Amino acid sequence: MTKEERYTLLERYLRSEMTDSEQRQFEKVLAKQPDLQKELQLHRELAESVDPKRLAFLETLVEVEAHYFQESPAWHQRPAVRRIMLMAATILFLIVGVWLFKPASPEISPLALFEQYYSPYESPGNFRSEELLQLDEDLILGLAHYDEGDYTSALTDFSKVISRDDTHRLARFLRGLSYLGADRPIDATTDLQWLVGQEDNLFAASSRWYLALCYLKIGNLDQAQFLLSQLPDHQKAPLLLQDLEQ
Numbered sequence: 001m002t003k004e005e006r007y008t009l010l011e012r013y014l015r016s017e018m019t020d021s022e023q024r025q026f027e028k029v030l031a032k033q034p035d036l037q038k039e040l041q042l043h044r045e046l047a048e049s050v051d052p053k054r055l056a057f058l059e060t061l062v063e064v065e066a067h068y069f070q071e072s073p074a075w076h077q078r079p080a081v082r083r084i085m086l087m088a089a090t091i092l093f094l095i096v097g098v099w100l101f102k103p104a105s106p107e108i109s110p111l112a113l114f115e116q117y118y119s120p121y122e123s124p125g126n127f128r129s130e131e132l133l134q135l136d137e138d139l140i141l142g143l144a145h146y147d148e149g150d151y152t153s154a155l156t157d158f159s160k161v162i163s164r165d166d167t168h169r170l171a172r173f174l175r176g177l178s179y180l181g182a183d184r185p186i187d188a189t190t191d192l193q194w195l196v197g198q199e200d201n202l203f204a205a206s207s208r209w210y211l212a213l214c215y216l217k218i219g220n221l222d223q224a225q226f227l228l229s230q231l232p233d234h235q236k237a238p239l240l241l242q243d244l245e246q
Contacts, residue, residue, distance in 0.1 A: 006036070009026060010043045011039055011043065013026055013040070013055060013220065014043055014044060014219060015222070016221075016222030024193075025045070027190075030186055031184075031187050037186070038077070040218075040219065041213055041219070044110075044219035060243075070103050083155045087147065096114070100138075110219055110221060110224075111217065112214050113216060113240065114213060114216050114217045116163075117213065117236055117240050120177070120181055121174075121210065123143050123146050136161050136164075136168075136171075138157045138158070138160040138161050139157070139158070139168075139171055142154045142157030142158045142161065142171070142174060142175075143174070146174055146177070146178060146181075149181070151178040151179075151181040151182040154174070154175075154178040154181065155178045157177060158174055159175060159177035168197065169195060169201065169203060170203075172191040172194060172195060172201060173191065173192075173195055173203040173206070175191050176190070176192040176195070176211075179191070180214060185213075185214040186218060188211075189211060189215070189218075191206045192214065196208055205234065208227045208230055209227075209228075209231060209234060209236070209237060212227035212228050212237070216240075216244075221244060224244065225241060228240055228241040228244070229241060
């Protein structure tokens with residue numbers, strides 16, 4: 001993959017311009033490449049530091065100046081005038097560049113919003129003794145590790161359960177949350193997306209909420225807003241959606 005192709009993919013991902021299949025494929029690649037994750041973070045931080053209106057103005061300015069230089073007879077016929085025009089253009093772009101990267105009005109970053117709204121899910125621990133006897137041993141261990149905040153061990157336990165039954169909804173839900181708790185939001189999206197797509201799912205609303213938080217942390221704000229808009233009765237979702245739309 002060339003640098004240009006990587007740049008285009010990252011920009012398309014951040015702008016939510018990918019199809020669902022392209023997004024899933026890209027996130028699989030992203031989960032395996034730490035360097036690509038760092039590039040994504042850099043693109044996101046750069047996008048947050050530049051006011052979109054200022055960037056649009058700069059793009060328009062470039063187009064206007066390019067057109068003017070091409071159409072001006074003095075540009076083609078008089079070298080001295082050409083040098084003066086180039087100097088003036090350079091000075092103008094320096095001024096615009098400073099203005100472009102000047103901090104815009106203060107905004108809360110996606111990561112700050114994530115920290116504000118994220119809280120670990122309280123696992124269902126109030127099982128009766130007869131129910132515990134029916135639970136998978138690895139699931140019980142996973143629940144204990146999850147409650148202790150030992151997400152790495154919990155991931156191992158839940159993955160064992162899922163290896164035997166990949167439709168185990170509780171295990172997939174808690175594995176997704178364990179990925180998120182272990183600061184692996186990209187990996188978390190796989191289980192949570194699967195749950196969102198299941199009908200009559202006890203964890204549907206919670207899966208949407210935590211999936212939205214995953215996208216918020218990744219920087220895919222369009223996907224986060226889309227999921228939040230589907231949770232009008234959620235305690236926190238409308239508030240977070242309002243913060244993102246400001």
